[in-house]
Each structure stands twice: as C-alpha cells, then as structure tokens.
Amino acid sequence: MDWSRVEVEAIVADYLQMLTLELAGQTYSKTKHRLELSQKLQDRSEPSIEFKHCNISAAMIDLGFPYIRGYKPRSNYQALLVIVAAEQVRGKTTLDNAALAAVQQPAVMPTMTDFTKVKSEAPQKQHRATESVNPLLFKAVKRDYLEREAQNQSLGLAGEEFIVQFEHWRLIAMGQQRLADKVDHVSQSKGDGLGYDVLSFDADGKERFIEVKTTTFGRETPFFVSRGELALSHGAKEQFHLYRLFEFRKAPRVFDLPGSLDLHCVLDPVTYRASFG
Structure with missing residues (x-):
C-alpha cells in the first residue's frame, strides 16, 4: 500500500534532518531517528521505514543532492516521494549550505591506506519503473551539487594520485615491478585531453587507460x-577502465567499469551524467 502524504512528509523531513547533519560532519543516530519515526508511523514496520529511506536516497539523487551513507538508493519509488522532497528542500538554507560546503571542500590524498581493502564490487545497472513526475518539478528545485563536486579540482587530483599509488601497489603485488615503475599520471604529465588520467598495465604488459572519477x-x-571519455570507452574497450572512487574522505573504496560505459551505466544524452538506475 502506498504511503499517505502525511506519512511521506514525516519521513522526508526526518531524512533531510539526518542528511544535513551528515553533510555538516555532525554525528547522529540512525537507530534513534528510526525508532522515533516508528512512533509517529505506527502502521509502518521498521523494515518498511528503512526501505523508504532508500527510496528517498534515489529521489534526492534525482534532485541533484547526495544521499545518506548506508541508505542504498532504490529508484522505483512512488511519485509523491520526490514531490514532497522537492517541496521540503525549498528554502532549507542550512541543508543547501551544508551540501555546498561538502562538495567544494578541498581534498588531499590519504597518507596511509591498506590497498587490500580498497577494491569494491560495482553497482548493477537497473531498470527504473518509477511513477512519472512532471519534469518541470525537477527543473524548479533541482540542485547541481553532484556536478559541482565533479568540478572540484582538488578532489579530482587527489583521487587521481590515489589511483596512481593503487596501480603501483597492484602491479607490485602481481610481481610486476618493472610495469609498476612505468605507471604514468598522464593527465599531469601530458595534459587532460587524452580521455583518461592514468596509464597503467595488465599483468601481461597490455596498456590500461584509466579514467578516475x-x-x-x-x-x-x-x-x-x-564525450572524449565516452568515445574512448567505445574505441579502446579492451583497454579502457573507469575507476570510480567513493567515500574518499572517510575510507576510500574503488570499483572498476571496464570497456564501454553504456554497458554499466544509464547515460543522460544531454548532461552525460552516468547513473546506475
């Protein structure tokens, strides 16, 4: 049974409060929030509330916001959810300020990393069956925080430097010191027009073109x-790898999208935004 507007308004307000705290770097208890919310929503079980939090994560991404860590986005949500979220983010200057500060904050490469714990599985590309929503709604309230983070040069450079070290470690771990010594941060040594950031190698010596996000x-x-990165993923699909670094400030993890990006992601034809559902 779909949630009522009163129920959706309550859970979205609680989610936005937690998101604001998380973006501001302040501690909070998801368990406490969930228990308090379950008292207001007595017809909804705790698993149902948790699932709805994941739906809200997907709605926030669609509105251009980051989502709460641990609430994996589930994109097949009822239309009312994003409508209410759009209503509630209007005028929330504290949330806007926290999000802007989070995406613009300078970054440095971690000094100590256990690379054995860095590799992660990539998300699976999912089919969306979300109820249709008036696109004008998104236009009216959509933020560009994720795009602004993508333009954070300090964060991008720190991520590339991290992958250079990761590739060096990976090749040495395979007994390929000679190849490890040839890993090249090409976006710095040759410029950023090649369609990738790091030149590395497979164990057999084949070149690996790594784009870091x-x-x-x-x-x-x-x-x-x-466009250049997308074209390279098609034209050099045996060598192209997109490395997606996430949770970079907390505990960096990375997954690999090899070959044509279309196989792994849903690509917006206008903005070239790549998502998984």
Missing part, C-alpha cells in the same frame, strides 16, 4: 563523463 559520497552516486 572521485566522490566523497556513496557507491551509487552518479558521475559525469565527457
């Missing part, structure tokens, strides 16, 4: 590609 947010956060 870095976010401080969760694994399912969309990213943006250029």
Whole structure:
C-alpha cells in the first residue's frame, strides 16, 4: 500500500534532518531517528521505514543532492516521494549550505591506506519503473551539487594520485615491478585531453587507460563523463577502465567499469551524467 502524504512528509523531513547533519560532519543516530519515526508511523514496520529511506536516497539523487551513507538508493519509488522532497528542500538554507560546503571542500590524498581493502564490487545497472513526475518539478528545485563536486579540482587530483599509488601497489603485488615503475599520471604529465588520467598495465604488459572519477559520497552516486571519455570507452574497450572512487574522505573504496560505459551505466544524452538506475 502506498504511503499517505502525511506519512511521506514525516519521513522526508526526518531524512533531510539526518542528511544535513551528515553533510555538516555532525554525528547522529540512525537507530534513534528510526525508532522515533516508528512512533509517529505506527502502521509502518521498521523494515518498511528503512526501505523508504532508500527510496528517498534515489529521489534526492534525482534532485541533484547526495544521499545518506548506508541508505542504498532504490529508484522505483512512488511519485509523491520526490514531490514532497522537492517541496521540503525549498528554502532549507542550512541543508543547501551544508551540501555546498561538502562538495567544494578541498581534498588531499590519504597518507596511509591498506590497498587490500580498497577494491569494491560495482553497482548493477537497473531498470527504473518509477511513477512519472512532471519534469518541470525537477527543473524548479533541482540542485547541481553532484556536478559541482565533479568540478572540484582538488578532489579530482587527489583521487587521481590515489589511483596512481593503487596501480603501483597492484602491479607490485602481481610481481610486476618493472610495469609498476612505468605507471604514468598522464593527465599531469601530458595534459587532460587524452580521455583518461592514468596509464597503467595488465599483468601481461597490455596498456590500461584509466579514467578516475572521485566522490566523497556513496557507491551509487552518479558521475559525469565527457564525450572524449565516452568515445574512448567505445574505441579502446579492451583497454579502457573507469575507476570510480567513493567515500574518499572517510575510507576510500574503488570499483572498476571496464570497456564501454553504456554497458554499466544509464547515460543522460544531454548532461552525460552516468547513473546506475
């Protein structure tokens, strides 16, 4: 049974409060929030509330916001959810300020990393069956926080430097010191017009063209590609790899999207935003 407007308004308000705290770097208890919410929504079980939080994560991504860590976006949500979210984000200057500060904050590469714990599985490309929503709604309230983070040069450079070290470690771990010594941060040594950032190698010596996309947010956060990167993923699909670094400030993790990006992501034909559902 679909949630009522009163129920949706209550859970969205609670979600936005938690998101604001998280973006501001303040601690909070998801359990406490969930228990308090369950008292207001007595007809909804705790698992149902948790699932709805994940739906809200997907709605927030559609509105251009990051989502709460741990609430994996589930995109097949009722239309009322994004309508209420759009209503409630209007005029929330504290949330806007926290989001803007989070995406513009400078970054540095972590000094100590256990690379054995860095690799992650990539999200699966999903079919969306969300109820239709008036596109003018998105236009009226949509923010560009995820795009602004993608333009954060400090974060992008720190992510590339991290992957250079990761590739060096990966090749040495395979007994390929000679190849490890040839890993090249080409976006710095040769410029950023090649369609990739790092030149690395497979164990057999075949070149690996690595494009690095870095976010401080969760694994399912969309990213943006250029026409050149997309073309290279098609033209050099045996060598192209997109490395997606996520949760970079907390504990960096990375997954690999090899070959044609269309196989892994849903690509917006106008903005070239790549998402997984």
